[in-house]
Amino acid sequence: MSRAKYLGKRLLMAIPVVWLGATMTWFIIFMGPIDPAARLLSEGQVRNPAAYQAAQTQLGLNQPPLQHYFDWLSSLLVFDLGQTWLLYQGSNVNALIMDFLPRTLWLGFWSVLIAIFVGVPLGFYAGMRSNTVADYVASMGGIVWRAMPNFWLGIMLLALLGSSEAIFGFAWETVGPDLLTGISGNPDLTQLGTVDGFLRATKKVLPAAIVLGSASMGNEMRIGRTAVLEVKNQDYVELAKVKGVSKRSLVYKHILRNALVPLVPIITSEAFLLIGGSVLVETVFGINGIGYLFYQAAIQGDLPLVGTLMYVFILMIVGINLIQDVLYTLIDPRVGLEGD
Amino acid sequence: MLNRETLQRASGDGRTLAWLGIGLLLFLLEAGAAATFTMEALIKIALAVPGVDSAGFLTGLESAARSIPTLLSREAIPNQGYYNGSGYQETFLGLAPAVAWAIRATLVYVYAFGIMGWVVAGYRLYRSTYRKADWTPRDDVLDRLRSHNWGLFGLVIVFMFVTMAVFAPALGPTTVDQNMRNSYGNDISYWDSESGSVETIVVGEANLGSASRGNNQNVGPWSYDDYGRFHPFGTMQNGRDLFTFLMVGSRISLVIGVLSVGLSATIAASLALTSAYYKGRVDLSMVLVSDAVMAMPQLLLLIMLTTVLGDTWINEIYSGGFLLALIFAFTGWTYMWRSLRGPALQVSEREWIDAARSFGQRPTTIMRKHMLPYITGYLLIYGSMTLGGAIISIAGLSYLGLGVAPPTPEWGRAVNLGQDYVRTGSWHISLIPGILITLVVTGFNALGDGIRDAIDPQSDSAGDETAGAGAGA
Numbered sequence: 001m002s003r004a005k006y007l008g009k010r011l012l013m014a015i016p017v018v019w020l021g022a023t024m025t026w027f028i029i030f031m032g033p034i035d036p037a038a039r040l041l042s043e044g045q046v047r048n049p050a051a052y053q054a055a056q057t058q059l060g061l062n063q064p065p066l067q068h069y070f071d072w073l074s075s076l077l078v079f080d081l082g083q084t085w086l087l088y089q090g091s092n093v094n095a096l097i098m099d100f101l102p103r104t105l106w107l108g109f110w111s112v113l114i115a116i117f118v119g120v121p122l123g124f125y126a127g128m129r130s131n132t133v134a135d136y137v138a139s140m141g142g143i144v145w146r147a148m149p150n151f152w153l154g155i156m157l158l159a160l161l162g163s164s165e166a167i168f169g170f171a172w173e174t175v176g177p178d179l180l181t182g183i184s185g186n187p188d189l190t191q192l193g194t195v196d197g198f199l200r201a202t203k204k205v206l207p208a209a210i211v212l213g214s215a216s217m218g219n220e221m222r223i224g225r226t227a228v229l230e231v232k233n234q235d236y237v238e239l240a241k242v243k244g245v246s247k248r249s250l251v252y253k254h255i256l257r258n259a260l261v262p263l264v265p266i267i268t269s270e271a272f273l274l275i276g277g278s279v280l281v282e283t284v285f286g287i288n289g290i291g292y293l294f295y296q297a298a299i300q301g302d303l304p305l306v307g308t309l310m311y312v313f314i315l316m317i318v319g320i321n322l323i324q325d326v327l328y329t330l331i332d333p334r335v336g337l338e339g340d
Numbered sequence: 341m342l343n344r345e346t347l348q349r350a351s352g353d354g355r356t357l358a359w360l361g362i363g364l365l366l367f368l369l370e371a372g373a374a375a376t377f378t379m380e381a382l383i384k385i386a387l388a389v390p391g392v393d394s395a396g397f398l399t400g401l402e403s404a405a406r407s408i409p410t411l412l413s414r415e416a417i418p419n420q421g422y423y424n425g426s427g428y429q430e431t432f433l434g435l436a437p438a439v440a441w442a443i444r445a446t447l448v449y450v451y452a453f454g455i456m457g458w459v460v461a462g463y464r465l466y467r468s469t470y471r472k473a474d475w476t477p478r479d480d481v482l483d484r485l486r487s488h489n490w491g492l493f494g495l496v497i498v499f500m501f502v503t504m505a506v507f508a509p510a511l512g513p514t515t516v517d518q519n520m521r522n523s524y525g526n527d528i529s530y531w532d533s534e535s536g537s538v539e540t541i542v543v544g545e546a547n548l549g550s551a552s553r554g555n556n557q558n559v560g561p562w563s564y565d566d567y568g569r570f571h572p573f574g575t576m577q578n579g580r581d582l583f584t585f586l587m588v589g590s591r592i593s594l595v596i597g598v599l600s601v602g603l604s605a606t607i608a609a610s611l612a613l614t615s616a617y618y619k620g621r622v623d624l625s626m627v628l629v630s631d632a633v634m635a636m637p638q639l640l641l642l643i644m645l646t647t648v649l650g651d652t653w654i655n656e657i658y659s660g661g662f663l664l665a666l667i668f669a670f671t672g673w674t675y676m677w678r679s680l681r682g683p684a685l686q687v688s689e690r691e692w693i694d695a696a697r698s699f700g701q702r703p704t705t706i707m708r709k710h711m712l713p714y715i716t717g718y719l720l721i722y723g724s725m726t727l728g729g730a731i732i733s734i735a736g737l738s739y740l741g742l743g744v745a746p747p748t749p750e751w752g753r754a755v756n757l758g759q760d761y762v763r764t765g766s767w768h769i770s771l772i773p774g775i776l777i778t779l780v781v782t783g784f785n786a787l788g789d790g791i792r793d794a795i796d797p798q799s800d801s802a803g804d805e806t807a808g809a810g811a812g813a
Binding site for chain 2: 019032143283301
């Protein structure tokens, strides 16, 4: 099977996955034990039959379920996401997502980057010096770091940074770019073009990104360590050594490059953790991202919005999976050649 | 089978008798607690049946069970007493409440490790005396686990956590009923140093005076409050005892965790066996379904489902814990299924499956008898890791105010309640539960690592690592 055919097959597989996910979401939201229309109304309005009827009509719940299902699916398909009911009442959901999504992407971007640039080198370092004290300290640290709950880590980090002047002798707010609006909260993404604006927005999400990336960082470290250990004992490394390749070239060209291969799929598959974790991290750090929006919609009872956002999340995850498949075929030529 | 010779050999050296005797002694020490627990559970089950309003007969039995003396109970080693000017009253041997509590807590753990040692000794006795075979493959697995320090560390942590959950009522310096649920229905005596006399106060009132709310008013770890009550982990922002809260909270975490992992392991194993046995379209459709479930991030799915199902009758059972376990199982099986599918497919290619099939055995029998035993090891590994992840997720949900319903103690809620005081003198409210979660999750992950290395020393330890991370909570 050629690579193109393999990728085509993966693409084809993605369609039923999105459809199944969206169908499950529709079923949970609209066929579940809660009446979405009643949930949208206040106590007094529920008893008012006219208001209830109006809400039902607007949600399309007065039609037969199958009709409603197809209507809902087709409007999602063309990204006609409707308007909100409770949260930011009456605003256009597309606009709302466009407003909230960039902050989450900014946070996710940095958390992936930090995890890679801290976790992978640490793992490689531990692997190159396996069974030394440094290895044990690094491995142990990675394991404990991974086991810490994100929300708790976030609270503790905020507390540390908030009183950094008393603990470390310098104030986090004034190191580098000034954070005039507090150490947590929304990053200002409008000034990204300027150097100062970029740094400021980065510094604002940095603590949150470290916390969100903590689980991935631990994973990448562990896998990096194992990968180096495996590559180190391969025959071609031995051969290079015998040939008299310099130590530097041996490490960078023969060991580390090959050890990177198993890491790529891990990094993309961590998107699950990042998107799921964004709810808690955004809540703790007060970032108005899409995870926070989802949580607010859920607790305030705006169930149609919950369903719509879930569809967006499904699209994001399936998209990341497809990117992973593409990367996989590029890096590892064996993929797609071994049959299914 | 026991034959006459081994029986004689065993009874001859008296080890078996000694082992049985110690077992009986250990049981008698806690017989009252075991009986009470059984009766309480029976009553709860009986009352859960619709239409049953009272269980008079069972309640009678329960009070009878309560009267059996128990070594590790609050009654045998009381720590709640008061100072009367010259010495402590109503505490164990007149000791200070802190010392009395420490003795009881230590005894609980000594007892628990005693039970563990007894089980290990029993297994060794069985292996050396009663078992016909000198060696079985399982011996190697256990021996490898015994020399795996990291795995043993995990085992000890997990065991201590389970002990905490089992003995939760005896471990706390006070009880949930007296300190939290019914604090205005109980009163305590204390030594009022101003008037120089013993006074009585309602617990709820005392709690108001012992709250930890920052620098001005704080009862930190390992200290007494103004009413002579000892708080090993300090008090919470509402003056309740944090240690008691956490001990009882460990119970619900463990129960939900075990229930959900057990359920999702069952689902995952049966689906993995089915897809491995039938392959082809059955396998493909299961891949699609699990991909679709996985495309919804688990934590978000949990939030959505707890909201939607929040008003149903299932949510009434065990403070919402049962519903949480069900949701966990039905959203989490995919991760385990993915890990099990590979090994199951490998087993399904072996000759004995073909042989069994041509022999005319039914597919369900083949799956159960000839395939399942080969994937149970993987079930243990991923089960242990998923349990750690489940504990983080449950805590994360209750931090958000979802999941376990509020009056019931849960670790994540303690983190939430103390959040505003982290930068003040009352830092302990948030810090301690987080450290406990980290420790327990590390323990479960370490145990999983240990089991993996014990079952398959060649295995690639870089496999599926996301299980322990709790869906990003």
